[in-house]
Amino acid sequence: MGVEAYMAVAGVLFALGIVCIISRRNILYVLMGVEMILNAANINFVAFNRYGNGGMEGRMFAIFVIILAAAEAAIALAIVLNVFHLFQSVRPSEADILRD
Amino acid sequence: MDPKLQQSVFYAVLALAVVAAIGGGLITHGAEGLAFGLFASFTLGGSLMCIWERSVVRSAFSLMATFMGVAGLFVLLGHDFLAMAQVLIYVGGILALLLFGVMLTPPDLTERKLTRVGGAIVFVFGGAGLVWNHVQSATRSLAVLPPEELAEATTQDRAIGLAFLHPEQYVVAFELAAFLLTVALVAAVYIARRRTEDFEPEEAA
Numbered sequence: 167m168g169v170e171a172y173m174a175v176a177g178v179l180f181a182l183g184i185v186c187i188i189s190r191r192n193i194l195y196v197l198m199g200v201e202m203i204l205n206a207a208n209i210n211f212v213a214f215n216r217y218g219n220g221g222m223e224g225r226m227f228a229i230f231v232i233i234l235a236a237a238e239a240a241i242a243l244a245i246v247l248n249v250f251h252l253f254q255s256v257r258p259s260e261a262d263i264l265r266d
Numbered sequence: 267m268d269p270k271l272q273q274s275v276f277y278a279v280l281a282l283a284v285v286a287a288i289g290g291g292l293i294t295h296g297a298e299g300l301a302f303g304l305f306a307s308f309t310l311g312g313s314l315m316c317i318w319e320r321s322v323v324r325s326a327f328s329l330m331a332t333f334m335g336v337a338g339l340f341v342l343l344g345h346d347f348l349a350m351a352q353v354l355i356y357v358g359g360i361l362a363l364l365l366f367g368v369m370l371t372p373p374d375l376t377e378r379k380l381t382r383v384g385g386a387i388v389f390v391f392g393g394a395g396l397v398w399n400h401v402q403s404a405t406r407s408l409a410v411l412p413p414e415e416l417a418e419a420t421t422q423d424r425a426i427g428l429a430f431l432h433p434e435q436y437v438v439a440f441e442l443a444a445f446l447l448t449v450a451l452v453a454a455v456y457i458a459r460r461r462t463e464d465f466e467p468e469e470a471a
Contacts, residue, residue: 175306181393182313216343237450239360244458
């Protein structure tokens with residue numbers, strides 16, 4: 167298994183995340199798509215770390231990406247609940263004002 | 267087309283693709299190829315199901331296959347600590363958060379047949395272009411070793427822990443990450459709290 171196989175999986179996962187974001191009409195699917203995209207980036211970081219010159223930058227970056235994903239998921243869920251409270255809808259296109 | 271038939275066709279195609287990926291991996295690369303095919307089909311099959319399914323709950327649970335598959339790929343790459351963190355944080359934390367989001371918002375029953383055709387077109391062109399460009403440019407411009415010259419993968423948990431706390435390496439980023447997580451979690455509680463007026467009794471108004 168060369169690095170190309172992992173890169174192909176990561177690229178397809180990235181594209182699936184984009185499709186998940188643009189093709190569903192529910193804010194929660196946007197969150198799921200973002201998680202897929204972050205995972206695709208992580209696969210690339212780790213694969214290049216493994217096939218690179220023996221440093222450990224890639225895996226440290228992957229750990230920080232996971233940390234940021236956790237923070238992002240918590241904030242995003244709070245925003246989703248607030249958007250639903252304000253607009254009574256989970257469609258991203260309905261939330262179009264900044265204050266009430 | 268009848269939705270039930272659509273479901274059957276989708277899952278039949280998915281199962282065939284999984285079998286093909288695992289078999290192809292087994293034939294070309296032996297046991298490592300088998301494991302790679304298995305985890306890659308977990309990853310990509312889970313995210314395909316997430317896009318395909320109409321029910322948000324099913325989508326959220328199929329994302330679990332994606333996260334576990336990515337954890338398996340990390341193990342194959344020799345990064346056991348990351349695989350463990352992936353399972354703990356993604357499957358145990360973020361997926362649980364998503365399921366809370368699913369439970370606290372109602373299902374959007376008017377969401378029907380979406381732009382699956384448009385999505386598929388974007389996926390095919392975007393994905394193919396991305397993979398091709400990606401593989402071509404990166405393998406040429408970066409110092410990537412061929413698989414035969416790789417050193418044996420060893421566990422590096424201790425090195426990771428030392429790098430986090432080493433003053434010349436990642437200690438600032440580590441402390442910033444701790445600060446960021448604290449602020450993010452407090453802020454999430456603050457944003458998602460119920461306003462006091464929600465608790466006013468009806469008859470007081």
